[in-house]
Amino acid sequence: MSTRDKIIYALALAAMVLLTRNIYLIARLPGELQQGAIFKIIFFHVPVAATAMFASVFSLAASVLFLITKNFKYDALAVASTEVGLAFLAANLVTGSIWARVIWGVWWAWDVRLTSALVCWLLYAGYLILRQAIEEPTQRATFAAIFSIFAFIDVPIVYLSIRLFRTQHPGPVFFTSQGSFPHDWSMILMWNMFAMMMLAAVLTLVRLREEDAQREIDSLRRMAHAF
Amino acid sequence: MSAVEVEGVWKFYGDFPALRDVRLEAGAGSCLALIGRNGAGKTTLLRIMAGFSRPGRGQVRIFGSPPRETSTRRRMGFIGHGIAVYDELSALENLTLFGRLYGLPDPRRSALEWLERTGLARVRDGLVREFSRGMRQRLAVARAFLHDPGVLLLDEPFTALDDRAIAVLQRLLAEALAAGKTIVMSTHQLREALELASHVALLNRGQVAFHGPRTPEMAADPGLVYARYGEGG
Amino acid sequence: MNFARLVFIVAAKDLRAELRTKEAVNAALAFALVILLLFSFAFDPSAETTRDIAGGLLWIVFAFAGVLVLNRSFARELANDCLDALIAAPVPAAALFLGKVLANYFLVLAVELVSLPVFGVFYNVPWTSRFWQLMLVVALGTWGLAVIGTVFSALTVNIRLREVMLPLLIYPIMIPALMGAMQLTSDLVVGKPIGPENVAWLKMLAGFDVIYTAVSLLLVETVLVG
Numbered sequence: 001m002s003t004r005d006k007i008i009y010a011l012a013l014a015a016m017v018l019l020t021r022n023i024y025l026i027a028r029l030p031g032e033l034q035q036g037a038i039f040k041i042i043f044f045h046v047p048v049a050a051t052a053m054f055a056s057v058f059s060l061a062a063s064v065l066f067l068i069t070k071n072f073k074y075d076a077l078a079v080a081s082t083e084v085g086l087a088f089l090a091a092n093l094v095t096g097s098i099w100a101r102v103i104w105g106v107w108w109a110w111d112v113r114l115t116s117a118l119v120c121w122l123l124y125a126g127y128l129i130l131r132q133a134i135e136e137p138t139q140r141a142t143f144a145a146i147f148s149i150f151a152f153i154d155v156p157i158v159y160l161s162i163r164l165f166r167t168q169h170p171g172p173v174f175f176t177s178q179g180s181f182p183h184d185w186s187m188i189l190m191w192n193m194f195a196m197m198m199l200a201a202v203l204t205l206v207r208l209r210e211e212d213a214q215r216e217i218d219s220l221r222r223m224a225h226a227f
Numbered sequence: 228m229s230a231v232e233v234e235g236v237w238k239f240y241g242d243f244p245a246l247r248d249v250r251l252e253a254g255a256g257s258c259l260a261l262i263g264r265n266g267a268g269k270t271t272l273l274r275i276m277a278g279f280s281r282p283g284r285g286q287v288r289i290f291g292s293p294p295r296e297t298s299t300r301r302r303m304g305f306i307g308h309g310i311a312v313y314d315e316l317s318a319l320e321n322l323t324l325f326g327r328l329y330g331l332p333d334p335r336r337s338a339l340e341w342l343e344r345t346g347l348a349r350v351r352d353g354l355v356r357e358f359s360r361g362m363r364q365r366l367a368v369a370r371a372f373l374h375d376p377g378v379l380l381l382d383e384p385f386t387a388l389d390d391r392a393i394a395v396l397q398r399l400l401a402e403a404l405a406a407g408k409t410i411v412m413s414t415h416q417l418r419e420a421l422e423l424a425s426h427v428a429l430l431n432r433g434q435v436a437f438h439g440p441r442t443p444e445m446a447a448d449p450g451l452v453y454a455r456y457g458e459g460g
Numbered sequence: 461m462n463f464a465r466l467v468f469i470v471a472a473k474d475l476r477a478e479l480r481t482k483e484a485v486n487a488a489l490a491f492a493l494v495i496l497l498l499f500s501f502a503f504d505p506s507a508e509t510t511r512d513i514a515g516g517l518l519w520i521v522f523a524f525a526g527v528l529v530l531n532r533s534f535a536r537e538l539a540n541d542c543l544d545a546l547i548a549a550p551v552p553a554a555a556l557f558l559g560k561v562l563a564n565y566f567l568v569l570a571v572e573l574v575s576l577p578v579f580g581v582f583y584n585v586p587w588t589s590r591f592w593q594l595m596l597v598v599a600l601g602t603w604g605l606a607v608i609g610t611v612f613s614a615l616t617v618n619i620r621l622r623e624v625m626l627p628l629l630i631y632p633i634m635i636p637a638l639m640g641a642m643q644l645t646s647d648l649v650v651g652k653p654i655g656p657e658n659v660a661w662l663k664m665l666a667g668f669d670v671i672y673t674a675v676s677l678l679l680v681e682t683v684l685v686g
Contacts, residue, residue: 329549
């Protein structure tokens with residue numbers, strides 16, 4: 001087993017241990033006054049969102065670095081972190097939806113954060129679909145990187161405009177009771193944030209390995225066909 | 228300083244090397260025939276020389292400068308697989324457009340002149356989409372020569388040309404050579420190319436297998452270079 | 461050669477080529493009218509509530525029809541490998557890009573300006589009451605659409621399923637601009653002028669245009685040459 005594989009397994013193990021501990025602690029917490037047990041979903045909803053944001057920053061950095069250096073390992077990092085970010089964003093949307101269903105009785109509510117997350121999800125998905133549609137590796141990496149830059153710039157603009165929209169058309173607002181967050185609850189939130197990031201790191205590394213293998217297959221295929 | 232210099236050029240598609248350490252040069256007034264099997268890398272190399280894509284390693288110099296520089300582009304002409312003229316415009320409109328893009332002092336006059344020289348003067352106001360194939364190809368040639376480039380890069384220019392177009396192109400190329408222009412031409416049509424060529428380069432699997440002057444025996448037996456340096460024809 | 465002059469030459473070329481066949485504008489116009497008609501079945505045009513959302517409907521029509529025009533932008537260059545000739549010419553990539561954006565801008569604007577009176581008639585809204593403010597919003601919104609559309613047209617020029625990919629990529633990016641345009645237009649077509657509550661949208665729309673025009677100009681050379 002190579003060093004990289006060992007790191008992946010070690011990280012995965014650590015993440016699992018941490019996650020198990022966190023879930024145990026979270027389950028033992030008393031329910032929140034107004035919202036009951038479902039409030040605990042915030043311990044997942046916020047960390048996955050934060051992790052997805054980190055993933056998108058990573059992806060942008062990787063894209064820019066690829067455009068500058070033309071080194072494909074940055075392209076692999078960009079696609080790996082975007083895919084992982086997509087999954088975590090989906091988790092964010094699903095947890096938000098579940099929460100909305102329990103509290104408001106609706107599966108979806110157009111609040112600013114959920115809507116922004118949905119738009120981001122669409123942008124990530126667009127990135128991945130664009131990659132799928134381009135055959136040639138250098139063109140694929142270059143065009144995907146450029147789209148990634150456009151998409152990343154859009155994210156704050158989208159958030160601001162939806163917030164402006166919502167101040168004019170107020171709708172349900174979630175998670176307003178941030179003020180009364182006890183200290184040890186914040187600690188658990190932080191720990192779960194850490195666990196989620198580790199999980200994301202593991203998934204990214206696994207995806208990177210897959211991407212390396214794919215590139216090798218592609219070039220072998222090209223060589224076989226060319227001659 | 229040669230007109231065209233290719234120094235240690237590599238081109239990768241993903242991890243696959245389409246061109247490997249290609250070194251070539253063509254001096255002013257010379258005509259380099261680039262030959263090789265399909266997939267050897269001729270088109271890839273020509274497009275890098277023309278500045279359409281960047282090499283993974285190494286560099287190309289046209290008159291000592293990179294091909295992408297504006298001043299260099301003004302002195303280069305390219306004919307690729309497509310005719311690169313607009314179907315919805317007339318022959319005259321097309322040439323005038325390119326004349327303007329190349330900053331010619333009198334685009335319309337240059338356009339008319341080249342329509343004359345390629346035998347298209349009568350159909351100058353016809354839309355390109357109504358042209359026959361031979362006419363389209365002659366217009367493509369006119370477009371490439373219009374701005375009097377010092378270096379001409381041609382990708383299989385004789386392929387699928389009719390006799391009249393072949394004659395026009397050969398005449399124009401010979402005149403250009405006599406005027407000291409440099410030509411790099413990839414080709415399958417060995418006979419036509421080897422008549423004009425002063426030098427020959429054989430590309431095999433992305434590498435230069437042979438590069439030297441064109442000898443009389445090559446012109447007499449076009450398959451000679453392949454037989455001697457390549458792998459099959 | 462003068463940069464502005466080159467932009468003009470490229471724009472003129474695109475416009476002349478398109479106006480000679482009118483393929484894209486005719487298709488876009490027909491499409492716009494069909495959507496307006498379809499919307500009339502989904503939303504009762506005479507109801508008060510429809511008037512509130514009329515501005516939003518209008519921009520959906522503009523966005524969908526506009527993409528038909530934008531699709532042609534770089535696709536037209538593919539036909540005979542004309543893109544090669546343009547890239548080989550001593551024209552800065554930025555000039556090439558701006559020329560195409562300008563041409564697309566005017567073509568989409570033409571489709572929109574023809575759709576507006578039809579819209580006014582179908583949905584019975586006094587769209588001319590704040591005419592110049594409406595024109596300002598249309599001008600700004602269309603510029604955003606033209607810039608993003610032209611860049612992505614270049615990005616998708618030779619990939620599979622181009623006609624599907626282009627709208628799929630454009631619309632999420634356009635969301636802030638479309639939102640702003642919709643908000644402003646909804647008020648303007650029923651006669652409400654742009655006031656202090658709305659002006660933030662106008663600023664956002666302008667900001668969007670400026671930011672993305674700048675980013676596109678920076679990146680266009682990489683898109684075209686790699």
